[in-house]
Structures are given as structure tokens and as C-alpha cells.
Amino acid sequence: MTAVEITAANELSAIDAATAYWANKDVAERTEFDHAAYPLWHGQSKMRQRLDRSDPTHLLVRGDGCWVEDIAGRRYLDARSGACNMALGYSRVDIVDAMAKQAAELPFSCVIRYDQPALTTVRYAAELVAAAPPGLTRVRFTHMGSASVENALHMSRLYHLNAGQPERTWIISLRYSFHGSTYLTLAASGDDFVEKVVPVPPPHLARTPVPAFADCPGCTGDPTKTGDCTAALRATVDGIGAGQVAAFIVEPMMEGPVQPMTRHFLESVRDLARKLGFLVIYDEVTTGFGRLGALFGATHFGVSPDILCSAKGITAGYAPLGAVLVAEHVYQAFDQETGIHFPNGSSSDGHPVSCAAASVALRAMYAENVFENARERGAQAVAGLREGLADNPAVGPIRGVGLLFGFELLQLDGAPSVYETTRRIQAACMELGVLVQHGGEYIVIYPPLVIDERETEILVDRVVRGIGSVTR
Structure with a gap:
């Protein structure tokens, strides 16, 4: 054997040994992780902490409907939908079959180079635009949510450059917002931790306070109120200079503080942007x-932006895909004889296998009355949590729209830090067989959109008991 052949044989032997080490039967018998042998670097905390508070038997191996199962056979109601992306639940044979068919016929085609995108990708683009909010006429695909937002932020600046306004470079976001994990999107987020993990942020990013909805007559319907929900944004724009602002980016509902916007605020922002000449971006990842x-x-909310970013549920979680929907004037700014083209993208954007999954998922959402179910089950869950946690002083107001809801944990005298409390609540719920999301001082819940009435009852019961076991 040549040296190259010997190296290849040794590598294959090493691969076989790794496979054997992580065989289901062997893993299920281990009681703790071997830090030195654990190969995957994941999560947003130190690996030693993650491995110490878990064990190999908690590794997930299968899912069905709204439930997942670990290697030890424990079943969990997945009330965080994977990462808010398993919109239609697990084991969707229709989506898997469409992906397999596309992979067999044409597993790849590039949309950022050459002139031959896959027919599947073009067809799904047409389907998505047909269902999009009014005024959004074109779509550019990405491979994940952060990339969608990164595209939108870059696009907003280049849009003004092509319009002869290169000085419009500032992007404004809300405090406590979260827009992604790439360098630009993380820097554009509004949480305090951003300053720690992005010590040298890119320039021309500004944060504005979360609107005071409760003081606004238009948001509350109370004419005795005297506040203005756009006052803080106007002040931020004025401080920068209206002619310097490229875009304002906002989540229709902020996941972290579980704070929905209002229709009045979004309408007012749209009107302000049109008057002053900047774009409005919705982060709908x-x-x-x-x-x-x-x-x-x-x-x-019935209010369309200039640019809309999406991902997560677009394929119901079965494949990576993101999308940036734009209004016609944004698209046309990049399709003139003069001006710069839009250069951002990656090889896997608009992957045909992902688009095949997304097409089936989109039709299923309409055919299976998923939107109505999200509204009904969300209302059921919020009402149940409010009743079950009404006497718990550690729980703040429970807010939600559809199947995105949650609450803030309040600091009590002598209690552990809020972050430690939410982490313990997450662990307690897991022990009871339900998976929830915790972010800082918030517990956030977003089960699959196909959750049924009985599963919602189970969710509420276990979350109430999990919270009670930690905060009482």
C-alpha cells in the first residue's frame, strides 16, 4: 500500500471506531459524558457546564408529532418546537418524501452563480410570493435566519446607495431585540450581552427603547392616554439625522421579552418611514x-414592511432555508442599468431539497387549518397558565400571540439570580416531560402549530408544576 492508501485506511478505521463509540446501545449505558471524548461544540454557554448538568441518556433519537424521545426512551412534549422551527411537528412523511424525490432528481443547483436555478426553487419562490403580505413581490433565498437578516441590513444600505443617498447608513433596532448570531446581526440586536460578545461593533447601529404601548391612545384604544408610541423612535432618528437613517428593523413580536407590537405602532412606523425616507424591515425569523x-x-397585524426576513418554520424544520421578501421598489433599485447589484449570498441558498420541503409545508399549513389551530391552542394555553400561576409572585404578566407566549420571572428577596431560576425551571419542566425555552429572565413557549387540545392541557399542567417546584 502507498502512504496515501495507508493514511486513508487509518482514517476509515478511526471513523469506524467513532461510530462504534456512539452506538445507541453503548451510549444508553453511560451515566456521564467523557469531556475529552465528546466531539461536538454546541450551544451558547460553556461546554463543561452543559455536559456536567446532562448525561448521554438525554441525547435525542426520534420524534413523532409534538413529541421527541431520548436514547433512554423518555418522551418529552416539545414546547420549543426544536428551536421554534418544527412548525408541523415530527415524522411528516409528506415532507420527507418530497425531499427524497428532489434529492434523487436534482440534489443541488446554485442560485448565486450561473443562470440555471432549479425549477423547484423558482416554483416555490412563486408560491411564497403569492402568499406573501401585500406589496412584497420578490424573494431572495438564504440558508438560515441570521443570513436573512444580514441580507436585509446590507440590502437597506445598498438600496440607498443606488438611490443616490450614500449617507443613509444608520440602522435602528429596538432595545432587547434579537436579530441573529452573525457579526452584523448580533451587533444590531438590542440585548445587553451584545456589548460583551461584540466588543468592537460595526459602525452606524443604534438602539431605541421599546415603545410605551400602555401610554398610547392609538395602541390602547383609550383616548385619555397622552403618550406617543413612536416618540422614542422619532427621538432616535432626530438624534442621528433623518437623512442618515437607512432602516428600522423590528420583530412583530419580540421573542426575548415576549412583547408583541401593536398595529397602531407598525402603521405609525410605516408612515414615519415613508415621510422621512428610510426602509422598514420586519425580522420574522x-x-x-x-x-x-x-x-x-x-x-x-395587517401592515407590510419594505423587507421581510424569515426562516425557521419555512420548511417546518426539515431542512435549512431562509427567505427575504422585498417590495418591488427595493428589487428594482438593484435591477437598473446603473448602480451596484446585490452581492450577498452563499452556495446553499435556495437549496432545491429545502425548497421542496418548504413547498409541501406551505400547502399543509393552509390545508390543515394550522393558523386557526395556533390561535385557538395559544388562547387555551395562555388562559391556563394565567389561571395556574395567578398566585405565584415570581411570575410576571403572561403575554402571547398565537403559539408564541411566555412571561418574565421576577426577582424575589433572597432568591437565586433570575437567570439561574429560569434555567432551573427549564430543567424542572424537562424532568416532568416538557421542553421549554429560557432566555435570561424569561420563559418562552412555542410548541408545534399542530399541538392539539389534550396536549395543550398537558403542556399547561407540567409547566405550572415545573415552575411551582422551583419558585415556591
């Missing part, structure tokens, strides 16, 4: 594809 009880948050 989380809220898109049925999460709020309509295809998009823009659909739910």
Missing part, C-alpha cells in the same frame, strides 16, 4: 410561517 396564527406577523 421567529414569527413567520404561522407562529402568530397567520402566515406572517405582517399578515396578523
Whole structure:
């Protein structure tokens, strides 16, 4: 054997040994992780902490409907939908079959180079635009949510450059918002931790306070109120200079603080943007594809942006895909004889296998009355949590729209830090067989959109008991 052949044989032997080490039967018998042998670096905390508070038997191996199962056979109601992306639940044979068919016929075609995208990708683009909020006429595909937002932010600046306004470079976001994990999207987010993990942020990013909805007559319907929900945004724009602002980016419902916008605020922002000349971007990576009880948050509130970013539920979680829907004037700004083209993209954007999954998922959402179910089950869950947690002083107001709801944990004298409390609540719920999301001081819940009435009852009961076991 040549040296190259010997190396290849040794590599294959190493691969076989790795496969054997992680065989289901052997893993199920281990009681703790071997830090030195664990190969995967994942999550957003230190690996030693993650491995120490778990064990190999908790590794997930299968899912069905709204439930997942670990290697030890324990079943969990997945009330975080994977990562808010398993919109239609697990084991969807229709989606899997469509992906397999596409993979057999044409597993790849590139949309950022050459002139021959896959027919499947073009057809899904047409389907998505047909269902999009009014005024959004074109779509550019990405491979994940952060890439969708990154595209939108870059696009907003280049849009103004092509319009002869290169000075419009500032992007404004809401405090406590979250827009992604790439360098630009993380820097554009509004949480305090951003300053720690992005010590040298890119320039021309500004944060504005979350609107004071409760003080606004238009948001509350109370004419005795005297506030203005756009006052903080106007002040931020004025401080920068209206002619310097490229875009304002907003989540129709902020996941972290579980804070929905209002129709009045979004309408007012749209009117302000038109008057002053900047673009409005909706970050619907989380809220898109049925999460709020309509295809998009823009659909739910009845107000369309100039640019809409999406991902997560677009394929119901079965394959990576993101989308950036744009209004015609945005598209046309990049399709003139003069001006710069839009250069951002990656090889796997608009992957045909992902688009095949997304097409089936989109039709299923309408055929199976998923949006109505999200509204009904969301209302059931919020009502149940409010009743079950009414006497718990550690639980703040429970808010939600559709199947995205949650609450803030309040600091009590002598209690552990809020972050530690929410982490313990997540662990307690897991022990009871339900998976929830915790983010800082918030517990956030977003089960698959196909959750039924009985499963919602189970969800509420276990969450109430899990919270009670930690906070009482």
C-alpha cells in the first residue's frame, strides 16, 4: 500500500471506531459524558457546564408529532418546537418524501452563480410570493435566519446607495431585540450581552427603547392616554439625522421579552418611514410561517414592511432555508442599468431539497387549518397558565400571540439570580416531560402549530408544576 492508501485506511478505521463509540446501545449505558471524548461544540454557554448538568441518556433519537424521545426512551412534549422551527411537528412523511424525490432528481443547483436555478426553487419562490403580505413581490433565498437578516441590513444600505443617498447608513433596532448570531446581526440586536460578545461593533447601529404601548391612545384604544408610541423612535432618528437613517428593523413580536407590537405602532412606523425616507424591515425569523396564527406577523397585524426576513418554520424544520421578501421598489433599485447589484449570498441558498420541503409545508399549513389551530391552542394555553400561576409572585404578566407566549420571572428577596431560576425551571419542566425555552429572565413557549387540545392541557399542567417546584 502507498502512504496515501495507508493514511486513508487509518482514517476509515478511526471513523469506524467513532461510530462504534456512539452506538445507541453503548451510549444508553453511560451515566456521564467523557469531556475529552465528546466531539461536538454546541450551544451558547460553556461546554463543561452543559455536559456536567446532562448525561448521554438525554441525547435525542426520534420524534413523532409534538413529541421527541431520548436514547433512554423518555418522551418529552416539545414546547420549543426544536428551536421554534418544527412548525408541523415530527415524522411528516409528506415532507420527507418530497425531499427524497428532489434529492434523487436534482440534489443541488446554485442560485448565486450561473443562470440555471432549479425549477423547484423558482416554483416555490412563486408560491411564497403569492402568499406573501401585500406589496412584497420578490424573494431572495438564504440558508438560515441570521443570513436573512444580514441580507436585509446590507440590502437597506445598498438600496440607498443606488438611490443616490450614500449617507443613509444608520440602522435602528429596538432595545432587547434579537436579530441573529452573525457579526452584523448580533451587533444590531438590542440585548445587553451584545456589548460583551461584540466588543468592537460595526459602525452606524443604534438602539431605541421599546415603545410605551400602555401610554398610547392609538395602541390602547383609550383616548385619555397622552403618550406617543413612536416618540422614542422619532427621538432616535432626530438624534442621528433623518437623512442618515437607512432602516428600522423590528420583530412583530419580540421573542426575548415576549412583547408583541401593536398595529397602531407598525402603521405609525410605516408612515414615519415613508415621510422621512428610510426602509422598514420586519425580522420574522421567529414569527413567520404561522407562529402568530397567520402566515406572517405582517399578515396578523395587517401592515407590510419594505423587507421581510424569515426562516425557521419555512420548511417546518426539515431542512435549512431562509427567505427575504422585498417590495418591488427595493428589487428594482438593484435591477437598473446603473448602480451596484446585490452581492450577498452563499452556495446553499435556495437549496432545491429545502425548497421542496418548504413547498409541501406551505400547502399543509393552509390545508390543515394550522393558523386557526395556533390561535385557538395559544388562547387555551395562555388562559391556563394565567389561571395556574395567578398566585405565584415570581411570575410576571403572561403575554402571547398565537403559539408564541411566555412571561418574565421576577426577582424575589433572597432568591437565586433570575437567570439561574429560569434555567432551573427549564430543567424542572424537562424532568416532568416538557421542553421549554429560557432566555435570561424569561420563559418562552412555542410548541408545534399542530399541538392539539389534550396536549395543550398537558403542556399547561407540567409547566405550572415545573415552575411551582422551583419558585415556591
